[in-house]
Amino acid sequence: MSIFSKIKQTFRLMKDIDLDALGELSQKVDLSEIMKTVGELDDRQLQGLMKMLKHKSGKKGQHKLPPIDGDFYDLSLKLTPQQRELQLKVRNFMEDEIRPIANEYWNKAEFPFEIIPKMAALNICGLTIEGYETPNESSVMEGIIAMEMARVDVSISTFFGVHSGLAMSSINICGSEAQKQEWLPKMARMEVIGAFGLTEPDVGSAVAGGMGTTCRREGDEWILNGQKKWIGNATFADVTVIWANDEETNRVKGFLVRKGNPGFKAEKIEGKMALRTVQNALITLTNCRVPESDRLQKCDSFKDTAKVLKVTRAAVAWQAVGCARGAYESALKYTKKREQFGKPIASFQLVQNHLVEMLANLTAMQTMCFRLSELQDEDLLTDEHASLAKVFCSLRTRDVVRSAREVMGGNGILLEYDVARFVADAEAIYSYEGTKEINTLIVGRAITGYGAFV
Incomplete structure (x- = not known):
């Protein structure tokens, strides 16, 4: 029987x-x-009937669910104990200080200035720079921190990346020793905040060959004219790195434009659908006079600017990982709690299919970026390495956030569930630090030997 x-x-x-x-x-x-x-x-x-009764009894604690963790291949095990401690330190900061306010400030399109001293206490600015009160950590850790920040709020990750990555790296790579001594320690302590002005209203990807902002020398000063657009932090930054084309030599030069400099005007860009917490500006330079001492002394052409972009593009790939991870973990958490037809939707086959596809994309992105940062630490990173990661990760992040939105149904468009913010912010990641098309052509040129740029 x-x-x-x-x-x-x-x-x-x-x-x-x-x-x-x-x-x-x-x-x-x-x-x-x-x-x-x-x-x-x-x-x-x-x-x-017995399966249903077993599920019902499991809801009372008998059925232990696995933890929500987007690190499916345990890449964190490759970190040293000190690095793992730093990762968790940043994660706790983001969970305790940023998550409770992220949606509020994103919705208001305002920046929470009160977080800056708390972020400064983490001592993570200019992470890979040595010798200026900076941590001198690995590129892997720089990427991990970018991921941890974006996992909670891409806007805060972008604010940090502009200051610590673009602005500080510009000074470290292109500045004189005197300029490094003046700016980098203060920026490491976040006593002053930096911005980075390259993109213009009429030129983005083609800025290397068609920059409209100009500079000309008059005695011991340079006169800057033109506009820059989408410049994060610029509405309140203490120093903004401005790249301009020398009228005499037709070569790109970099300048450190201080807050309050006459002829420098920064207007906040309104009406954004993504990265709303980031204070992006339209900068207008009208006969803006900058002393020769504030010209980046080691920048002689756009090739020097490209050195900065190469290392920060790798960080943006990690940022895409963080955005995808935040969306995946939020969606997984939701599906375990949301019930339909008497049980959590996480138990349904179609929902699990979405979750597994999201995890597969996320895991591929994480492992790619980890190796990318290892190449950077080994001084083997090339433009095409960074571009391939940026292309792949920004594309796959779009896939992940779309699926996260889908499994959450109508609640997926509400800020209170976070995924709506990740969906919007993924669109910004997709475009900045080089569009998908431009980064594709950089990789295409490397593997074919033919440059397909117009």
């Missing part, structure tokens, strides 16, 4: 017991009818 036959036989015998002896339960349900019905079920139907 099968186990199901024994169960049915038991229920048939139970239908003759004294129901009054069961007390209060017999008053709430028709036990006689239940026993009769169960006794008439076939094996398949009874098996389904």
Whole structure:
């Protein structure tokens, strides 16, 4: 006799017991009818009933669910104990200080200036720079931190990346020793905040060959004219790196334009659908006079600017990983709690398919970026390495956030569930630090030997 036959036989015998002896339960349900019905079920139907009862009992704590963790291949195990401690330190900061306010400031399109001293206490600015009160850590850790920040809020990650990555790296790579001594320690302590002005209203990807902002020398000063657009942090930055084309030599030069410099005007860009917490500006330079001492002394052409972009493009690939991880983990958490048809939607096959596809994309992105940063630490990083990671990760992040939005149904468009913010912010990641098309052509040139740029 099968186990199901024994169960049915038991229920048939139970239908003759004294129901009054069961007390209060017999008053709430028709036990006689239940026993009769169960006794008439076939094996398949009874098996389904037992599964449902087992699931219901599991909700009371008997069914232990796995933790929510986007690091499926345990890349964190490759970090040293000190690096892992730093990773968790940044994660705790983002969870405790940023997550509670992220949606509020994103919705208001304002920046939470009160977080700057708390972020400064982490001592993570200019992470890979040595000798200026900077940590001198690995590129791997720089990427991990970018991921951890973007995992909670891409806007805060972008603010940090502009200051610590673009601005500080410009000074470290292209500045004189005197300029490094003046700026980098203060920027490491976040006593002053930096911005980076390259993109222009009429030229983005083609800025290397068509920069409209000009500079000309007059004695010990340079006169800057033109506009820059989408410049993060520029509405409040203490120093903005401005790249301009020398009218005499037609070669690009870099300048450190200080806050309050006459002829420098930064207007906040309104109406953004992504990275709303980031204070992007339209900069107008009108006969802006900058002393020769504030010209980046080691920048002689756009090739020097490109050195900065190469290392920061790798960080943006990590940022895409963080955005995808935040969306995946938010969606997974939601599907474990959200119930339809009497059970969590995470138990449905189609939902699990979405989750697994998201995890596969995320895991591929993480492993690619980890190797990318290892190449950077080994001084083997090339433009095409960084561009391939930026192309792949920004594309796959779009896929991940779309699926996260899908499994959350209508709630996926509400800020309170976070995924809506990740969906919007993924669009910014897709475009900045080189579009998909431009980065594709950089890789295409490397593998074919033919430059397909116009």
